[in-house]
Amino acid sequence: MKTTFYMSLLLAGLHAVAHGQLLPSHHNGHDTNEHIHHAHEAVACLKLVPNNADFAFQFFKEITLEAPNKNIFFSPVSISTAFAMLALGARSTTQTQILEGLTFNLTEIQEKEIQEGFHNLIHMLSHPEGGVQLNMGNAIFLTEKLKPLKKFLDDAKALYQLEAFTTDFNNPMEAEKQINDYIERKTHGKIADLVKDMDPQTVMLLATFVFFKGSWEKPFKPEHTEEREFFVDPEMTVKVPMMHQTGRFDLYFDEELSCTVVRLHYNGSATAFLVLPAKGKMKQLEETLVKETVQEWSEHLFQSLVSLYFPKFSISGSYEITNTLSKMGIVDVFTDQADLSGITGTPDLKVSKVVHKAALDVDERGTEAAAGTAAEILTLSIHPTIEFNRPFLMLIFDRDTNSTLFIGKIVNPTISS
CATH class of the missing domain: 3.30.497.10 (Antithrombin, subunit I, domain 2)
Incomplete structure (x- = not known):
């Protein structure tokens, strides 16, 4: 035994x-x-x-x-x-x-x-x-x-x-x-x-x-966070504190997998990919997600002005x-x-x-974040809204080592464990 x-x-x-x-x-003042x-x-x-x-x-x-x-x-x-x-x-x-x-x-x-x-x-x-x-x-x-x-x-x-x-x-x-x-x-x-x-x-x-x-490299302002609906499944809806900001973000629409990808950077070398499948398409995404998919998203991202809603959870x-x-x-x-x-x-x-x-x-913490930063002036035009108000994936990578630090699937952000 x-x-x-x-x-x-x-x-x-x-x-x-x-x-x-x-x-x-990036590194500053490091020797050769x-x-x-x-x-x-x-x-x-x-x-x-x-x-x-x-x-x-x-x-x-x-x-x-x-x-x-x-x-x-x-x-x-x-x-x-x-x-x-x-x-x-x-x-x-x-x-x-x-x-x-x-x-x-x-x-x-x-x-x-x-x-x-x-x-x-x-x-x-x-x-x-x-x-x-x-x-x-x-x-x-x-x-x-x-x-x-x-x-x-x-x-x-x-x-x-x-x-x-x-x-x-x-x-x-x-x-x-x-x-x-x-x-x-x-x-x-x-x-x-x-x-x-x-x-x-x-x-x-x-x-x-x-x-x-x-x-976050582009922090969310706490005063813009508001309660909104999150659609867990066709039968269940919950209320979540939804962070919000309008700005230029890295985006990609993957038509083959029917999902929207938004990339957010942290200060330093970490990056988050937020992946929002179309309704009913989560299972397809789960079954087909491979490293080549993420590579393709990275290569096809483009900057666009959007109104982004993302839950705090x-x-x-x-x-x-x-x-x-x-x-x-x-x-x-x-x-x-x-x-x-x-x-x-x-x-x-x-x-x-x-x-x-x-x-x-995940939160927007820190009201002082706006203190020393320049405000981004946005022209009042019609821009798309991307709202993470149904189950989504969150992938966290380290850019320096290309490592997959974390993989998350958020089905219900009000359930903590």
Whole structure:
């Protein structure tokens, strides 16, 4: 019988706020060496980009099948980072399944390159440009009798900034408190009570977290927010606080997928794609969304003067994703066939549970945002209105690394979890 451990992946909130003065979205005053180092990191990251994007949209498809007509919010980069780190301690078929489940073709890219790529990705995402706060981290909680190999800990610390803690799982309440307090502190209070009802048989828990806080490049004014109707489905309508601004936005109408795409930038290097399918077309979009679709949208965006309505909302998603990952080919690591001997030197360890928790806040926060900014003078002409008043997708990308930070499907913005 294998010893099992819980693997908790979590993402703590995206907080889209608008406050303070607008910051330039490029580096200032960095020396040449830093730029060269940044360029090297970017090259290593870029090798991962197509695979990480494929994984993101495959995972999205699986989750939407499991939770149809529900709000969805998760961080693909958080999940793939945690499993790439787990692959450090995996051997034989277990390791191959993990890396191939993350959509890597091992005849085209070596494990060493994958690990280096994730290392650089974490470093770049943890040092974003001004205006965006993005913290990523990994922690391992171990029972005292489980002695991980020095090589695994050294490699995981060097590559994934791993922090390691000794935990008494025989006292589940105390263990839960230690882990939850750590996570809550690291995620600025956004994720509380990640683990509960812990199995006293647990010997190791792996947690990965991402915390993101961004301010809109073009903030919404709170005084323009008003209650409006949101059409959840043909039978259900709810009232939501709807933010509003008129201005020039990046737009694209995808006739093939019957959806409207609006791109909003945050200060710094993060970008949001807001995707509004025509009535009855969400399912088609979910089934066909791939990285090439997003690439096509990016290439065809055009600037247009529009009146934009977008809801102010908070949602969170909590998922037990063992089953989802098994469907994507990551199977052995959850069974007695698991070979995680690279972690402890013995093959008696398997992953029992994978939890992923994510939270999303979107608001217009900060009345002082308008203080130092020039007002945009708009001629009074008839311009189109785009109102996100029915289920939509929200995709958040990091421009520096082309990473899919978050994918959200907002079906009902009044339901927070």
